[in-house]
Amino acid sequence: MEGSYWPELETKNIRTPISVLKEQGENLKKITKGVLTYSINKKALEGGKTAITFDVVAPLIDNLKYNLFRFSYSSIEVFPMLINYELSEKGQRFLHSKPIKNWDEFDQTLQKILSSEKTKNILEKLLAHSKAAAEV
Amino acid sequence: MNVVFWNLNKKDLTDVIKEIAEENDIDVFVFCEYMINDYKFLTTVNSEKKIFQEVEDFGNDKLKIYSTLGLKNFRPLKISNRWHIFEVKIPFYPNFIFVTAHLISKVNFKETSQLLDLTLLRNDIDEAIQDSGLERVVLLGDLNINPFEEGMMASTGLHSTMDKAIALKEGRKVQGNVYKYFYNPMWNFLGDESLGKVAGTHFYRSSEHISYDWNVYDQLLYTPSLIDYIDVQNIDIVFKTNSFNLVNKNGRIDKKYSDHLPLKFKIRNI
Numbered sequence: 001m002e003g004s005y006w007p008e009l010e011t012k013n014i015r016t017p018i019s020v021l022k023e024q025g026e027n028l029k030k031i032t033k034g035v036l037t038y039s040i041n042k043k044a045l046e047g048g049k050t051a052i053t054f055d056v057v058a059p060l061i062d063n064l065k066y067n068l069f070r071f072s073y074s075s076i077e078v079f080p081m082l083i084n085y086e087l088s089e090k091g092q093r094f095l096h097s098k099p100i101k102n103w104d105e106f107d108q109t110l111q112k113i114l115s116s117e118k119t120k121n122i123l124e125k126l127l128a129h130s131k132a133a134a135e136v
Numbered sequence: 137m138n139v140v141f142w143n144l145n146k147k148d149l150t151d152v153i154k155e156i157a158e159e160n161d162i163d164v165f166v167f168c169e170y171m172i173n174d175y176k177f178l179t180t181v182n183s184e185k186k187i188f189q190e191v192e193d194f195g196n197d198k199l200k201i202y203s204t205l206g207l208k209n210f211r212p213l214k215i216s217n218r219w220h221i222f223e224v225k226i227p228f229y230p231n232f233i234f235v236t237a238h239l240i241s242k243v244n245f246k247e248t249s250q251l252l253d254l255t256l257l258r259n260d261i262d263e264a265i266q267d268s269g270l271e272r273v274v275l276l277g278d279l280n281i282n283p284f285e286e287g288m289m290a291s292t293g294l295h296s297t298m299d300k301a302i303a304l305k306e307g308r309k310v311q312g313n314v315y316k317y318f319y320n321p322m323w324n325f326l327g328d329e330s331l332g333k334v335a336g337t338h339f340y341r342s343s344e345h346i347s348y349d350w351n352v353y354d355q356l357l358y359t360p361s362l363i364d365y366i367d368v369q370n371i372d373i374v375f376k377t378n379s380f381n382l383v384n385k386n387g388r389i390d391k392k393y394s395d396h397l398p399l400k401f402k403i404r405n406i
Contacts (some may be wrong), residue, residue: 067216122195
């Protein structure tokens, strides 16, 4: 017999954490009219773990990077993953290290981080400083 | 340039800070667990001789920097929850990357998490070196880990050494990859007969079988290219000022102030 025994491979419809982050990063670019952009970094850690960091980037302030959150997982099976982020609650800041079991939890946590008061405060500051830098 | 780092343990210690500033001619303060009203800080600590200004933290005040050396000289490269990275270019001093950090604690996180955090910190430092084109790095902060622990020594962590001669070598090869060194002078501050007048920067008595009691969690590390500019003899743990004793009569840290002692050092000019 001749030819390939491998199946036809399709990756377009497979959801990955990076594809979700890219989508949200593009949304950030849209709502800030490109004044703020983003950077996603992937790093292989000891013990076969992978860490992903999501930074907001401010090109007008010399490409300052602000890390909003990061998460790590163990294998090609993305879940369970551990997501680290910080939120302000009742005037106090809490560093969260939350285990995530599935896509629903991932989406909920991501929404919580991105729509939080803390993130809003950071983005507004970065926008204000970018505006000031552009006026100099 | 005289620099002090202090974990304030959320206490208002402006009067002590003012004395530290005056007695040691401080130019840069780095604080963590800072909960002092900024107006109060500036109006108390600033004098006719020195005017401190707050370095912009872009909404993340977990680490606070005050400097007398001009805010434009601190260019932020990366801000994250646990560390801030600046490019510092001050006339008559070597240009360097300034990393301030308050890392996760063993109280809330496993040691494995600490190790992973240090790997990510190292990654961000390497990225800053690449982005800025600078190779000199000063890392300062409450690392919540002692100089001898794994994350400080691991090739993929901070990869620090207590020996200048080793630090000055190109790096160490592990599995085909070369890892550069940080020099960690804080090894010289472990124990009661070390360079410091106290046995560490932090005291904690655990009820477990193993308790170090004294820790050197507050650390200064630098790349070998700064060895000529930071003399180990100019690094010290501050334990008293003219009016305040930060250690009690038993020689332990007086928690009336903070549970950490300040760490000071000097960067020589060019």
